[in-house]
Amino acid sequence: MKKRFSPRHALVLAKRNVTKMLHSPEQFLDVTLQPIIFLLLFTYIFGGALAGGSQHSYLEFLLPGMLGQTIAMSSVAIGQNMHADIAKGVFDRFRSLPIARSVPLVGAVLADFSRYAIVCVVTMAFGYLLGFRIATDPVKLIAALGLAICFALSFAWISVFVGMTVRSAGAVQGVMILFVLPLSFGSNTFVKPATMPGWLQAFVNVNPLSHLVSAVRGLMLGGPAGSQVAWTLAWCAGLLIVFFPLALRAYIRRA
Amino acid sequence: MTDLAIEATGLTKSFGKTKALAGVDLAARTGTVLGVLGPNGAGKTTAVRILATLLRADSRTALVNGFDVRTQPDKVRASIGLTGQFASVDDDLTGTQNLVMIGQLLDLPKKAAKARAAELLEWFDLTDAASQQAKNYSGGMRRRLDLAASLVGRPSVVFLDEPTTGLDPAKREDMWDVVRGLVSDGSTVLLTTQYLDEADALADEITVIDHGKVIAHDTPHGLKRVVGGQRLTAHPLDPARYDDLVTVLAGISSVDGRPPETDGRGSVTVQVDSDEVLPDVVARLRAAGIAVDELSLHLPSLDEVFFTLTGTRSGDSRVPEEILS
Numbered sequence: 001m002k003k004r005f006s007p008r009h010a011l012v013l014a015k016r017n018v019t020k021m022l023h024s025p026e027q028f029l030d031v032t033l034q035p036i037i038f039l040l041l042f043t044y045i046f047g048g049a050l051a052g053g054s055q056h057s058y059l060e061f062l063l064p065g066m067l068g069q070t071i072a073m074s075s076v077a078i079g080q081n082m083h084a085d086i087a088k089g090v091f092d093r094f095r096s097l098p099i100a101r102s103v104p105l106v107g108a109v110l111a112d113f114s115r116y117a118i119v120c121v122v123t124m125a126f127g128y129l130l131g132f133r134i135a136t137d138p139v140k141l142i143a144a145l146g147l148a149i150c151f152a153l154s155f156a157w158i159s160v161f162v163g164m165t166v167r168s169a170g171a172v173q174g175v176m177i178l179f180v181l182p183l184s185f186g187s188n189t190f191v192k193p194a195t196m197p198g199w200l201q202a203f204v205n206v207n208p209l210s211h212l213v214s215a216v217r218g219l220m221l222g223g224p225a226g227s228q229v230a231w232t233l234a235w236c237a238g239l240l241i242v243f244f245p246l247a248l249r250a251y252i253r254r255a
Numbered sequence: 256m257t258d259l260a261i262e263a264t265g266l267t268k269s270f271g272k273t274k275a276l277a278g279v280d281l282a283a284r285t286g287t288v289l290g291v292l293g294p295n296g297a298g299k300t301t302a303v304r305i306l307a308t309l310l311r312a313d314s315r316t317a318l319v320n321g322f323d324v325r326t327q328p329d330k331v332r333a334s335i336g337l338t339g340q341f342a343s344v345d346d347d348l349t350g351t352q353n354l355v356m357i358g359q360l361l362d363l364p365k366k367a368a369k370a371r372a373a374e375l376l377e378w379f380d381l382t383d384a385a386s387q388q389a390k391n392y393s394g395g396m397r398r399r400l401d402l403a404a405s406l407v408g409r410p411s412v413v414f415l416d417e418p419t420t421g422l423d424p425a426k427r428e429d430m431w432d433v434v435r436g437l438v439s440d441g442s443t444v445l446l447t448t449q450y451l452d453e454a455d456a457l458a459d460e461i462t463v464i465d466h467g468k469v470i471a472h473d474t475p476h477g478l479k480r481v482v483g484g485q486r487l488t489a490h491p492l493d494p495a496r497y498d499d500l501v502t503v504l505a506g507i508s509s510v511d512g513r514p515p516e517t518d519g520r521g522s523v524t525v526q527v528d529s530d531e532v533l534p535d536v537v538a539r540l541r542a543a544g545i546a547v548d549e550l551s552l553h554l555p556s557l558d559e560v561f562f563t564l565t566g567t568r569s570g571d572s573r574v575p576e577e578i579l580s
Contacts, residue, residue, distance in 0.1 A: 003329040012359040020347040023388070089343025093404060096307050097360050098332040 013107025064216040065189030079163030144219035154236040157243035164250035208235035260443035263317035275301040277467040290458030298467040299447040336405030346390035375403040490549035
């Protein structure tokens with residue numbers, strides 16, 4: 001007999017995680033300062049060279065990609081936090097309560113929603129200051145940001161899985177960076193893949209982050225986005241199907 | 256239907272090559288306190304974690320409130336409270352937030368969860384600290400909050416894993432009162448401890464375990480009869496009178512032929528039948544003109560219990576207690 005999953009329990013634990021985050025606001029640096037610094041660096045260092053002198057047109061190309069990159073980087077924290085959290089007694093308490101096994105994990109991922117929402121707001125607001133304007137309408141903008149957050153919440157399960165598997169919180173970062181760097185740079189985030197060698201283009205074209213970035217670009221700047229949105233959602237489902245059970249199993253084994 | 260709230264037979268559990276439990280039987284009647292006495296690494300925590308559904312036994316299972324910990328873990332979880340060896344409270348949350356969270360996870364409506372939290376904070380004398388983060392609590396306050404957290408759902412079986420380890424004597428007495436209160440409310444308590452006096456003060460029955468095996472099970476009275484009632488310890492004011500003190504005390508020992516035990520501090524300990532010997536001891540010491548600066552009657556320490564039960568000293572060369580793995 002298994003206890004059924006209760007969304008209410010998950011929300012209670014999501015609230016717990018948000019409260020914890022608010023008590024150590026430095027945890028928000030990676031979702032606030034990081035997108036700002038990256039936008040500045042890439043726009044003004046590479047922008048001119050990459051887009052033939054027009055930093056503004058590079059910013060237009062970069063910003064939707066930057067959302068994807070920041071989301072992938074920010075997912076590192078949840079695995080680290082959960083790794084540290086689980087070593088403390090409070091998880092024993094959760095295990096001794098009549099709640100579904102998955103609730104503490106789902107609660108933590110839901111709490112991360114707040115971080116990804118901050119990524120979206122900071123990136124869009126700072127982009128606006130630099131001169132970025134959407135070419136479509138607010139509904140499509142909301143759809144783009146919703147898609148990005150949806151992807152983030154699916155991608156976070158990789159980090160949770162890694163966090164439940166490795167031996168130290170530091171190792172979570174090591175493993176995740178190895179994973180996130182090729183994904184974020186081996187994509188269409190920073191440059192168009194046309195000049196890359198064929199094997200790399202093949203990787204870029206299947207990279208889930210490329211699909212997310214293309215979809216977000218389409219939704220913000222106009223042009224066809226439908227198939228890229230569908231690909232992104234398919235990847236979200238795929239990540240969930242694979243990494244949610246893996247993370248849950250690793251968590252239960254760790255008990 | 257049995258009247259046993261906790262019933263385990265032949266539990267085994269290994270961690271790698273380490274045998275934490277090698278066939279442990281535990282039984283607690285409803286509404287009583289079962290004391291599980293043993294040194295570090297004896298398997299006490301492992302047994303509690305199995306009974307509280309945090310770990311699975313390698314073989315056999317256990318019934319808690321009539322539910323099988325292996326096949327009906329959620330029924331078990333709905334009726335137990337667990338207080339671990341290390342306070343399992345959330346440091347970043349306040350006392351109130353900790354307890355309200357548990358209440359909500361137990362499906363209490365928010366208002367009821369808040370009311371229950373306030374009630375428990377009051378009971379455990381934490382009302383003043385209710386809106387402080389638990390990380391600012393003292394060790395004793397954390398223990399109390401932890402215990403409060405395990406009682407939010409009014410569990411009928413409460414597991415207390417070394418609830419007083421590290422507490423000062425006054426706080427220990429407070430904790431004992433809480434345990435007595437739980438039992439008078441009808442709960443069943445399983446309490447692990449390293450102290451015979453704690454088990455003696457609280458438990459209706461005591462199971463002594465060592466190296467993952469039960470080496471004795473009895474009432475406190477029965478156990479004390481086996482290990483020989485009380486000990487009398489004296490320390491001479493003048494170290495030169497040490498040998499005279501040994502001679503005097505040997506005369507009142509309840510066990511013929513067993514020499515008084517000595518320790519490195521110059522104290523002498525003998526086993527005695529009851530506290531009725533005390534006036535006699537005082538008279539004999541005065542007659543011999545030996546002044547003492549310590550004269551005490553106490554229950555045997557865990558070490559002495561083990562010495563009597565197994566013939567070997569406890570402690571040393573033990574596997575560390577598996578706490579989190």
